[in-house]
Every structure is written in C-alpha cells, then in structure tokens.
Amino acid sequence: MTAVHCSRFTEKVAVVTGGSRGIGAAVATRLAAEGAAVVIGYRGNEQAAQDLVSTLSADGGRAVALRADVADPGQTRDLFEQAMDLFGRLDVLASCAGVEHFDALEHITPADFDHVFAINTRGQLFAAQQAAAHMGIGGKIVLTSSVSATRAVFGHTLYAASKAAVEAMVLNLSAELGQRGITINAIAPGGTATDMATEHGASYQHPQLRDTMSLEQWLSVHGALGRLAQPEEVAAGYAFLASDDAAYMTGRTLPVDGGFF
Template sequence: MQRTRFEGKVAVVTGGSRGIGAAVARRLADEGAAVAIGYRGHREAADALVAELGGGGRAIAVRADASVPEQTGALIERAVAEFGRLDVLASCAGIEHFDALEKITPADFDRVFAVNTRGQLFAVQHAAAHMREGGRIVLTSSVSASKAFFRHTLYAASKAAVESMVLNLSAELGQKGITINAIAPGGTATDMAVEHGASYLHPDLVGKQDLSGWLDVQVALGRLAEPSEIAAGYAFLASDDAAYMTGRNLQVDGGMF
C-alpha cells in the first residue's frame, strides 16, 4: 500500500485483534497511521498484529472490553498518551446473536446491546473528547439492520440503533468539525462467518442448501467479502476523501438483495 492518507495521524480500532477490525488496523497503518488496537480476549493475535505493523512506535495493543465503557476510555487515553493525539476512531468490536423470539432473555439483550450499541456510543463519547476539527469516527452496523433474517432480531436491533446514533450525532459532532458515519458489512470471511454463517439461511433451506449456494442467489457478487475489502470502506470514511460525508451508513455488501 503506497497511499499516505493517514500519515501523521493516530487511529484507535476497537475489536482490532482479528477479523474486520484487524483488517482495518492493517489498512490504516499501511496508509501511514499510528494505531492503537483494542482487544478483549485474543492477546496473542493482538500482539502478533502489533509486531506486523511495526511495534510500539507505530502500533500498540491494549486490552479493552467494548462492553465496559471505562476500559474503552482507558484505551483511548493510552493512545493519546502514546502518540500525542487522536484523529480516527474505527469501532469494530461486536458480537453475534441468533435465537427465536421465545428464547431471547433479558440477559441476552443486555449482553448484545452492551457491546454492539452501548459500547459504540461511549467509544464515541470518549474519542470525541480528544478529537480536533477533522476527526473521523466510523462505527459498525450491519446489513441485518435493513434486511430481515430469521431469529436475528436482537442483533439486528442493536445494529439499527447504531445507524440512528450516527444520524443524530452527526449534527452535534459537526459543530466541532468531526464526521461520524457507519459501515454496514455484508457477509465477510471471518471466524464469525465460519461460526454463524449457516444461521443466515432460511430455515426451510437448512440441510438442503449450503452457504455458498445461498450467496449465489442472494448476493450480486456471489461470494463473501474479504476483510480487506470491508476495511477499504472504513479507510474511505476515515479519510479526507469523505470530508463532506457524515451521518450516513455505507453498505459494503457485494450487492445483497
């Protein structure tokens, strides 16, 4: 990667040890950013990524559970202390959930919304306090916020709330010259897809069609995205190329219909 759109800038990536978050951290670092990677339980992966990106001078890893706002705040404070500023927040931490309505519990609701919704809101709060004019915030929604899947209500609702937050916070943060947008990824070739991909099938198709067959008829490009392809969307929204884009949700889904 030869571009230098983020030369001299500092980014925090939550959920940055693997999957889409790791791809975002790589993309921003490849384009010149110093990166602070937040992780919850994959320390070895986070440390390996830091080494790949050039070590402490260019990247650090900080354990931070996205469901605990104080830990996200400590991650952001560490980034500012280490690198002297904060220009980009890429909020990539998230958890999946599939279950039928009658099986959803209050504990399920609290767990999913704590990471996917509350965690992202307070990440914005902490990050915005350190950002100057020109700051960029990119949250993570999902195509599930606007497309129905069986037994996916709780997860989808947590992501739809993110899109509403982005829309409403854009006015407030715009007064400070900070943009805020969201990415809605489609199916992506990550560990999460391996674990949950089959759950996206219509119940009548379980055992009759595999995920690749479903992708052939539901996605224009007929395949899962590579994490790097989703990361390109984050990099765009975090860059000056998107300076006049805020309050919006960018679907990067391969043409899902």
C-alpha cells in the first residue's frame, strides 16, 4: 500500500465504483491507507476486486468487494444498500466506473450512445443519487469527468459528451446537495498509465501523427510534465476532494492532467 502520512478517513466509509482496476483501484487503496473502510464496486473482474481486498486487508485496511453494474440503476441501489448493511454509514462516494469510446461520427450507433451514456453519465447520476440518500452532513461525492470534456480529439465525441454531462451534473447538484451539507465535485484525469491508456492512448493523437510519433513523444510536447500520470497521482486528487481539506469546495471539476495542452 502507498505510504500515506495522514488519517483523514479514520472511521469513515467509502464506496468506490469501478474499484477493481486502474484509477479506481488506486483510489480505493489511497482511501484505505488513510483509514477508510472501502466498498470496492466492480462489474466483471471479480478476481481483481478480491485480490485488492486481500491486499488492503493484509495491510490493515477494511475492505469488501461487491458486484454492481452501474449501467443498471437497480444494481447501483443494491450496492449502496449492501454497503449500509455492512458498515452502517456512508461518508464518501468515489465514482470511477467508466468506459472509453472512439469512433467517427458516421459510425456512431444508437447502441453505442446508450452504452457509453449508461455507464459514464446515467451510472454516475444514480450513484450520486444513492450516495446522497445515505449520507449526512459532511458527505463527499466525487465523480469522474475527463480532460476530453474540454478538448477536441478526433473520434472522441461520444465519450467527451458523456463526460461533459458529468461536469454539468456536478455544477447543478452542488446547489441542491449543499443545502444538506454534502459536497459534490469531479476529477478530470489526463492520460494515466492504466490498461485503458495502453489500449486507447494512441487514439488521442492527431491521426497524421499516430504513425510518426510514439505516445511518449507526443506527451513530451503536449504536457507540461511530459508523461502519463501514475494512478496513485490521480487518486490523490480524489482523496483531496473526499476529505475535509476540500470542505469549502463544491460544484467544481478539478483537472489532474499534468498540464496537458
């Protein structure tokens, strides 16, 4: 487990959707390292989720893995009800479940739209709804947007639109949830060293550069830090927004992108 020298989440309970891999797994690890009991929501990779539970438990953390497909609001509801049955409270939601999509306009189908928005947008909306229903004053909701929501990338329209909608949800829900003492923000990660980046990273480049420049070379000239983020670096942003250090921050999307330009 990553060495962390604070305990901002002692006696708190967090649900992390998409928590079995990538950024979600790093977020679950960071919150557990700071004292939270963590519910790791996963859709299909049970082995990875259970392996993470074993790792966190061996390091002294409290964690459990629960299957839930956030594209199904009923499964999302069950996830939060099970979390409450197990731990009796909910303090943090880190909504990290998501799906990537690249395709040209003429190839996008209604099924593509339904799939991407069901997970990236509707899934996060109903996760926030369920989290808010079980939180009290001081609750923290952190959703996931993307730097793609504010940057033009070839073939990325559907994905980017699904993430831009998340930023609009965060902004508007902040007023409603603020009356209940709950904050809601989002993280917009840049390129991060995950299996998703391995599969899709080259697609972020201009088509004319994909055969002439490696992803690493492209990042060296389009990012202030010139590299992919490590998942743990992005997870630090989620931990900040989920903590009392961000108590007066709500309705905002925080880019963690290494100065991407």
